[in-house]
Amino acid sequence: MSAEPAGLQITIMGREFRVACSEAEQKGLLEAVEYLNERMQEVRDRSSVIGLDRIAIMAALNITHEFLTIKVGGVDIAETRRRMKRMEASIDQAMARQNKLF
Numbered sequence: 001m002s003a004e005p006a007g008l009q010i011t012i013m014g015r016e017f018r019v020a021c022s023e024a025e026q027k028g029l030l031e032a033v034e035y036l037n038e039r040m041q042e043v044r045d046r047s048s049v050i051g052l053d054r055i056a057i058m059a060a061l062n063i064t065h066e067f068l069t070i071k072v073g074g075v076d077i078a079e080t081r082r083r084m085k086r087m088e089a090s091i092d093q094a095m096a097r098q099n100k101l102f
Contacts, residue, residue, distance in 0.1 A: 012037050013044075013052055039063060 008021045010033045021029050039059040049055050068078040 013040050013055070015052070036063070 006021065006023055006026075007018050008026055008029060010017050010019055010029070012033060019029065036059065039062060040055050043049055043055050043058045043062070047058070049058050070077050
């Protein structure tokens with residue numbers, strides 16, 4: 001028996017899609033579908049954007065912007081991620097120099 005993810009039928013902006021998803025992930029996926037559908041409807045209703053593809057791209061940009069600028073408990077997550085990447089690059093450089101010594 002293979003443990004393949006179950007398929008889930010979802011509807012976004014009146015269009016149906018089948019998505020591979022395990023049972024454990026279904027609740028979260030359905031919440032994401034609801035959020036995306038709401039955001040796409042907002043873009044459609046509040047702007048002159050026409051076409052499902054363009055609405056999806058504008059909604060994706062808005063959601064991505066939210067994600068990158070989110071603050072949790074006063075902490076700017078995006079800035080924290082950028083700082084961590086810079087620190088990781090510094091560590092990688094230092095380790096590369098150390099490896100040359102041995």
